Amino acid sequence: MKGESAMKNIYWPLLAVLALVLLSACSVRSDAADLYKQEAPVHIAVDIPEKVAAGETFTIQAELTQNGEPVDEANFVHFEIRKQDGSIPYPMKEAQAAGNGVYEMQANFRSDGLYFLEVHAGSGDAISNPHYQFIVGELSESELDSLKQGPAPDAGNSGHHH
């Protein structure tokens, strides 16, 4: 059967090509984002001593990096601290540059409790404001309760800045 064999000759390569197309179902490469617009986010690592007592002076540090490089010429680095129960609002303060991308501030809290630090930092076009939660002394019952609600601080207290 001449026709049959001719058919096979033509069809198997076609079948192979089709199978290849179907099987090589491609996906987006993990580095595809490099081909498009890139952001240069400011990465901020906050460092607060793990155990802090009321009345103790300690240092709050934020280390800024951008594209893996330390940021020494940030547009601004501000620290804003409030207590979870809203009882003690602290004004936003400018952090001091300590070199190598580190910005710091001395702090001393008179009362125990759960505190939130918000870092406001800008470098180039990028702005970052990480929210950080830390403890001074012991936690009260109500603070423990609020922690159980989840880590998101109640934004109602924070007001609007900038």
Next chain:
Amino acid sequence: MENEKRENPAAEKSKKPKGGQFYKSVWRWHLYAGVLFAPLLVLLAITGSVYLFKAEIENVLYADYYEVQAQEERVAVSEQLSEVNRLYPDGIVTAYRPGENESRSSEVTVEADGMSMTVFIDPYTGESLGEIDNDDRIMDKIEEIHGELMAGTLGDRIVELAASWAVVLIVTGLFLWFPKKMNGAGGVLFPRLRQGPKIRRRDLHSVPAVWLSAGLLFLIMTGLPWSGFWGTNFQALVTNTGEGYPPSVWIGDAPKSDVETQDIADVPWAAETLDVPLSSVQGMVPLPLDKVVEIAEQEGIHPSYSVFIPQEPEGVYTLSVFPPKAQDEATMHIDQYSGAVLADYRYDNYGVIGKIVAWGITLHKGSQFGLVNQLISLFICLGIVFVAVSGVYLWWKRKPKKGMGAPKAPPLFKTKGFLLLMIVLGLLFPLAGLSMLVVWLFDKLLIQRIPAVKKWLNA
């Protein structure tokens, strides 16, 4: 009259073969593909016609949920979420949509009891206006029929198959229509209505079909990027070249929040025992949603955006908006702990093909140019229904009592031109190509071996 020769090729079998075997093959495939896919194309055209007016229809259907009285002060987003938490204590909030203007409610998507609900909130009072089970949204059902026949992946593939075969129908149809001799515009550009029912039937299918073919092809080519197989592969391929949508806009992963797991503050579920590992409570906490909405406003995103809320520790807040006009699209990923913008893709950041696809999609949906766009698309949809119905009618009237009435299939390899055409189409639309192979195997293994079927199909 010369024109009459185009009228009914079946009747000319006894005369000299018209166009030869190429013509017959084309005709045969056009007939079978047409009869098979006409019902699906009609279904797609009708659901598409309705879906064109999605925004208008939903504005009427959900007016009570959408409209709010504008007031001076909005309540915080977190307060709106508390209302949802009160209504669905065990629900997980997955998305928030602030509302594009001052008289539009905000929407909170919440997953609860295995259902996905949209809760509409009056942003000025923080109270719920009501909720919709997202499975009950009629326009979503219509979209589901249009996109996947309400049959998941299988349905998606069938729709894609119908779309791919519609391209085959257009190409083969154009061959059948293409005038052999130029004898004026009758039967070519205008239907001949007064030359007997046979000519009228033929012209009422082929002439409108030719006029519509560009519109139909446009709808197919702009719809295919949505499809699960062709579309996903096409999008991936194009995204990988740098000329498509940036990753995560259509497919591909979003960036992750830039955080080490040990830096995240733990939620002390064990706190009921008061046995709180204090050191693990200390750490990064997610940004409140209010802050994310603030960032969206600062970044100037089209106000109809939605925020998708991260469900994983390393997840991101994703701001996403696909408004009526392609130029207003945006997808932005925000680090959930620092609020840093990790990716900000606007229409301007799409590659060339991404821009074309984006325009194709808004034109396909009829939103790009508003009412004019909708009416033109509606006209094409109704035209598709007419052409499909008139095509089936034409076949029904022509077909002999016994058999399909397709011209005899010439041996495949005597029609190299036709074979080449089908191979090209089969490669461009692999799903259609695969189905061609299936048809061919089916023919070889079954139809050719069962005399009655062979006769009926004139195979």
